[in-house]
Amino acid sequence: MNTKEQILKLVKQYYKENHIKKEKEYETGDRITYAARVYDEEEMLNLVDSSLEFWLTSGRYCDQFEHDMAKYLNIKLPVLLVNSGSSANLVAFMTLTAPELGDRAIKRGDEVITVACGFPTTVTPIINYGAVPVFVDVTIPQYNIDVSMLEQALSPKTKAVMIAHTIGNPFDLQAVKDFCDKHNLWLIEDNCDALGSTYTINGEKKFTGTIGDIGTSSFYPPHHMTMGEGGAVYTRNPILYRIAKSMRDWGRDCICPSGVDNFCGHRFDGQYGELPKGYDHKYTYSHFGYNLKVTDMQAAVGVAQLKKFPSFVEKRKHNWQRLRSNLECVSNKLILPEACPNSDPSWFGFLITCKEGVSCSELTKYLESKNIQTRKLFAGNLIKHPCFDEMRKTGIGYRVIGDLSVTNHIMENTFWVGVYPGMTDKMIDDMAKTIKAFLKL
Numbered sequence: 001m002n003t004k005e006q007i008l009k010l011v012k013q014y015y016k017e018n019h020i021k022k023e024k025e026y027e028t029g030d031r032i033t034y035a036a037r038v039y040d041e042e043e044m045l046n047l048v049d050s051s052l053e054f055w056l057t058s059g060r061y062c063d064q065f066e067h068d069m070a071k072y073l074n075i076k077l078p079v080l081l082v083n084s085g086s087s088a089n090l091v092a093f094m095t096l097t098a099p100e101l102g103d104r105a106i107k108r109g110d111e112v113i114t115v116a117c118g119f120p121t122t123v124t125p126i127i128n129y130g131a132v133p134v135f136v137d138v139t140i141p142q143y144n145i146d147v148s149m150l151e152q153a154l155s156p157k158t159k160a161v162m163i164a165h166t167i168g169n170p171f172d173l174q175a176v177k178d179f180c181d182k183h184n185l186w187l188i189e190d191n192c193d194a195l196g197s198t199y200t201i202n203g204e205k206k207f208t209g210t211i212g213d214i215g216t217s218s219f220y221p222p223h224h225m226t227m228g229e230g231g232a233v234y235t236r237n238p239i240l241y242r243i244a245k246s247m248r249d250w251g252r253d254c255i256c257p258s259g260v261d262n263f264c265g266h267r268f269d270g271q272y273g274e275l276p277k278g279y280d281h282k283y284t285y286s287h288f289g290y291n292l293k294v295t296d297m298q299a300a301v302g303v304a305q306l307k308k309f310p311s312f313v314e315k316r317k318h319n320w321q322r323l324r325s326n327l328e329c330v331s332n333k334l335i336l337p338e339a340c341p342n343s344d345p346s347w348f349g350f351l352i353t354c355k356e357g358v359s360c361s362e363l364t365k366y367l368e369s370k371n372i373q374t375r376k377l378f379a380g381n382l383i384k385h386p387c388f389d390e391m392r393k394t395g396i397g398y399r400v401i402g403d404l405s406v407t408n409h410i411m412e413n414t415f416w417v418g419v420y421p422g423m424t425d426k427m428i429d430d431m432a433k434t435i436k437a438f439l440k441l
Contacts, residue, residue: 004052011048015041032427034349034373034418035222038312039305046300057258059296065303069232072306073207077241079234080248081299085192085218086121087248087292088231089162092188092214093125095233095244096160098287104159104184106131111157111399113185115145115164116382117407122164122190123382127397132157134399135383137406140353141338143377143414144171146406150179153401158183164190166377167416168224168316168348170199170208170340177201177211187212192231195224196313196346205344214240219302222420224316224346225309227302230294243287251289254282258293313346315421319428320347323419326432333358333439349416351377353409358439360413366438372417372431380411 001009024030050061058081066078073079082088097106106112108130114123116135126133136149143166150161161180165171180187191197191209195217198205209215214237217223219230233244246252253272256263261282271277272284324336335353339345354360364374379385381404383392391397417431 004049007052008045008048011044012041015044019044026424026427028426028430029371031371032373032418032423032431033420034375034416035420036422037221037226038308038420038422039226039301042304042307043301046304047297050297050300053296055296057295058293058299059258061296061303062294062299063257065299065306066232068303068306070234072309073210073234075210075234075236077235077238079217079232080241080244081294081302082231082233082248082292083294083298084229085216085220085223085231086124087290088192088216088218088233089121089188089190090125090290091233091244091247091292092216093129093162094247094287094289095214095240096186096188097129098243098247100239100243104186106159106186109157110159111155113150113153113158113161113163115407116400116404117143117377117380117410118164118166118382119190119192119378120382120385120387122162126162131159132398134158134401135404136401137404138166138410140406140410140414141335141351142169142171142340143167143337143351143410144169144340145176147172147175147179149401150176153399154183158185160186160188162188162190164192165194165197165208165345167337167351168194168197168345169337170194170197170343170345172340173199173208173211174201174342180212186214189215191215192218192223193348194346196309196316198344199340200342208343209234210236213237214244219298219305224312224348225302225305227294227298227300227305230298230302246287247289248292249289250291251285251287252282253284253286256282312421315423316347316419317345319419319421319423320345320350322425322428323350323417323432326429327352327435330436330439334435347419349375350419351414351416352435353414360415363435363438364415367417367431367434370434372434374415374417377410377414377416380414381407384411 069079111132189212197208214235217232219227337351
């Protein structure tokens, strides 16, 4: 047995001694978190294996994950790994600003339809670039964009729609896609909370994130799978793929993998911009990009997680359905979530809206006092947050369609609890019992 084999054997032993033994079987009253990592020795073995190579930046595990995830999503082009879901949204949006897209490129001052009820980094790239987010309301009990407002939000400056699938529940992709196709708009699917969800469009079942022009994922620990920090961008469009790769990799024109020179065989014979003919292609930049790559150690964890991922999705569905069945008897006091028609969600959590006479703040305080972790629907209404203080004062930089009354209602009356795959039936049942106890049932 060589040294590496000895080290990996000890890693297995370490996992058994320090991770399995620390996992205490759940008992009523123990803390129930909204999310947690689910892993075994395979993630640790991959992580140590990668660290021993000491490549550090993107390498063979990154390449394997990019191809394996594309295979899972049933797309031909590899996904592009990045260092977070927020970076994935940044790359996806900035891809659509590239000059080679001609008249369809998003320019400063152009408008992007989105929602205020969600996570801020779906909107941040729009604002940071100098485009204008146009906020429309959402619906309950699906908590996704109100598609009846899309035409009202349209203007001559509209270039794209950028929205998330809320807590795993796909938005009405048929309506949104038809709207985008009708008006020649880009569609960015923020799929960070919905990896594994499917939607049947025009009679064909597809994974969310692969139906629009470009999709994004997050691999932060609470999400559907993890590599610590990490994210991905994916598309079926070769032109968008090429631009996204450039945006992720410093904006360079060169497509050489890390540590590889002259991959294309034309490193010193091209003419680009106003550079001298033959200028080193490895240092030629076609976009104002970033360095948002993931490390190979993170990707190594992701490779192991991806093998387990289908079982994660099924367990999330099971937990969500069990909780909903348990709470059906209180549907007169709580609005329970519903899946979008034509969809099969990979649920991130279980959303609950309190009806009149039930205090959301008191219910969540009660649950927290009973060791059940709760979460708001992220920003609630992003426009109400301090980051919008200056824009609210001037009224410049964004538009609002209607009064966002449903968004505001969610901000005050909605929360969610977890259904992550590490949850047991007893944990799910205890959450339901605790909610019903508060409601005195």
